[in-house]
Amino acid sequence: MEDMAIRSALFYISTKKQFENTAKGDTEMEESKLLLLLLPVLIIQLGLMIFALIDLIKIPVTNGPKWMWGVIIVVVNIIGPILYFVIGRRNY
Amino acid sequence: MNQFGVLLKKEWRENLRNYKLFWIPAVFILLGIMEPVSNYFLPQILDSVGNLPEGTVLEFPEPEPEQVMAAIMGQYQLLGLLIFVLAYMGTIAGERKSGTATLLYARPLSFSAYFMSKWVMATIIALLSVWLGFLAGYYYTYLLFGSIDFMNLMRFGLTYSFWILLVISIILAASALMPNAGLAAAVSLGIIFISQLVDGLLGTYWPISPLKLPAYAASWFENGLDMSDFWWSVSLTFMLIVLLVVIGILISAKKAASTKV
Amino acid sequence: MSLLEVKELTKSYNGILAVDHVSFTLEERTATALIGPNGSGKTTTISMIAGLLKESEGSIHREFNSGIGFLPQYPQFFPWLSALEFTEMAAQISGVDAKKVRQQSIRTLEFVGLGSAVNKKTGTFSGGMRQRLGLAQAIVHQPKLLLLDEPVSALDPTGRREIMDLLKSLQQDATILYSTHILNDAEEMTDQLLFLKEGKLVEQGSLSEVKSRYAEPLIRLRFDTEQAAALFESRKFWPMQRDRNVIALPISDEGPSMQQVMAVLAKEESGIAGIDKQSASLEEIFLKVAGKK
Structure with a gap:
């Protein structure tokens, strides 16, 4: 595990150095790197959305119509699921 | 099993089953990651959205890794604290209002076990969120901007954790005091943000203040920390936390009669 | 032997008397029905005996140490807990021996007719099931005194019949004080009638005594x-x-x-x-x- 983390870190650092060394306008490198960096962000976003949707399906009643919360969770990035957990869900 | 253990198990199940155990840390990790990433790509983002004339060269000084970590803390100070308030505003007030507390209060309940089970669970989730967020944020900062001295990073995290303990104690005491979750949130937000505002405006007159802990946390990176002020502030914070917990226990016992029957 | 003695029990809210100098005693293993119109102070009286409300004046004297079982009119449960988890928690807080908690909880849930729903989340329960679970949490620690606020009012006739039969079978081991506005129920299970009106105890005695007085x-x-x-x-x-x-x-x-x-x-x-x-x-x-x- 640790080994892998270090290696991927080294990979990132080397790409960063490469990136800095390459001339500006090498957009291909930039995009693939952006994707790798943002992948965990996307995974967490998706995870939040899935958790919120599962909960929405299982819970008997929400504050406000269920379909509306479904739309908010799916359409509004990050904030949607948080809003659902904080406001939409009847916690008490 | 003693009452504290029984009630902590109940809190654990609640936080697990309403997904607080997952979504709160997830949000903190997201905030932690996005700060270094957006900092790193800021020049490109501006480049692509701004209609700058050909040939304009924008010079951005690359932030120090320490500055990025302090910026993550800045995010937590606003959005993070708001999330804690909204997540735990009703932990006592809501139970009384809905009447779920009635079946507990009608038993020989120890209110210190009751309050502490909630305090411990909220604290676990809050610290878990903050530390996971800092670690994820530091990982990205390290990749994109460079490393930070490990001891300083720990000092930074521990100092901020103390401030988080105070915030959780304020929220729980407010939830014990107020008749419903909304008012508990209003009181907590008022205390947390207005006092910080006052401290920010007039605080130069008193270097010893729990409200300065976040600033002191960031100061570990700058070698500009007066140790005596720091330790006095930590001690004061500790005393405030104990005071808030004692008040919370006493008030939740005193206001038990307001539970809906 | 009297189990509970209530003397001049009074509760005032901002000078308005919700319960006005009420005195009565509960004899061991008897059932007492607390009747009266809405707002006559039945729930307030029961809440004070349950220890949820502090009395303004008067005293409540208990001749026992083991617990009280309390069923509010609309029992509220944590919706994310299963019936068994909730009943176990209730038993543990009331001090049931750790080794006996599981067995006693399951037996109690079976007794109230929730044997097939022990692992269901309480959030999915119907009104009748909630009332049964409410009864289960009130009796799981085998209390000497059972306080039941309108235990059957929210139930349909079949459910009411079943719960009344359960309550009657509990009478062998516990003293029961229950409120009701359904007078047929009161007539069915009562050794003592307490009639509250505007916070005052206006009638008191066995069913036949009260009847003969008004006959x-x-x-x-x-x-x-x-x-x-x-x-x-x-x-x-x-x-x-x-x-x-x-x-x-x-x-x-x-x-x-x-x-x-x-x-x-x-x-x-x-x-x-x-x-x-x-x-x-x-x-x-x-x-x-x-x-x-």
Whole structure:
């Protein structure tokens, strides 16, 4: 595990150095790197959305119509699921 | 099993089953990651959205890794604290209002076990969120901007954790005091943000203040920390936390009669 | 032996008396029904005995150490807990021995008829199931005193019947104080009646004592035909009311005694088909007491 983390870190650092060394306008490198960096962000976003949707399906009643919360969770990035957990869900 | 253990198990199940155990840390990790990433790509983002004339060269000084970590803390100070308030505003007030507390209060309940089970669970989730967020944020900062001295990073995290303990104690005491979750949130937000505002405006007159802990946390990176002020502030914070917990226990016992029957 | 003694119990909210100097005792292994119109202070009284509310004046003296079982009118459960998890938590907080918690909880849930729903989340429960779970959490630690606020009011007739039977079987081991506004229930299971009105205890005693106090017994004479009844009425022996072939004679101070009525009937050869004596129902008493200024 640790080994892998270090290696991927080294990979990132080397790409960063490469990136800095390459001339500006090498957009291909930039995009693939952006994707790798943002992948965990996307995974967490998706995870939040899935958790919120599962909960929405299982819970008997929400504050406000269920379909509306479904739309908010799916359409509004990050904030949607948080809003659902904080406001939409009847916690008490 | 003693009452504290029984009630902590109940809190654990609640936080697990309403997904607080997952979504709160997830949000903190997201905030932690996005700060270094957006900092790193800021020049490109501006480049692509701004209609700058050909040939304009924008010079951005690359932030120090320490500055990025302090910026993550800045995010937590606003959005993070708001999330804690909204997540735990009703932990006592809501139970009384809905009447779920009635079946507990009608038993020989120890209110210190009751309050502490909630305090411990909220604290676990809050610290878990903050530390996971800092670690994820530091990982990205390290990749994109460079490393930070490990001891300083720990000092930074521990100092901020103390401030988080105070915030959780304020929220729980407010939830014990107020008749419903909304008012508990209003009181907590008022205390947390207005006092910080006052401290920010007039605080130069008193270097010893729990409200300065976040600033002191960031100061570990700058070698500009007066140790005596720091330790006095930590001690004061500790005393405030104990005071808030004692008040919370006493008030939740005193206001038990307001539970809906 | 008396289990609980309540003396001059009073609760005031901003000077308004919700419960006004109420005194009574609960004898061991008896059932006491607390009746009265809405807002008469039933829930407040029970809450004070349960220890949820602090009394403004007066005292509650308990002759026992082991716990109280309390069922509120609308019990609320943590929706994310299963019935078993909730019952176990209730048992543990009430100090049930750790080794016995699981077994005792399951047995109690089976007793109240939730044996097949032990692992279901309480958030999915219907009204009837909630009332059963409410009863389970009230009795799981085998308390000496059971306080039940309107235990069957929210149930349909079948559910009410079942819960009433459960309660009657509990009477062997526990003292029960329950409130109700359904007077048939009160008539069914009561050793003592407490009648609250505007916070005051206006009637108190066993069912038969209360009934005899309010009794305006009637003699009902049933005739073969309507004509025979009309004829008897026209003789105007005493004040009476006729409904078709039935005549009702109130036996009050100015009215006749049973013997006088029998004597007249024997003389008259009036085609009588039946005679019965009837005392007032609890409902009639309730209406009378509740309406009395």
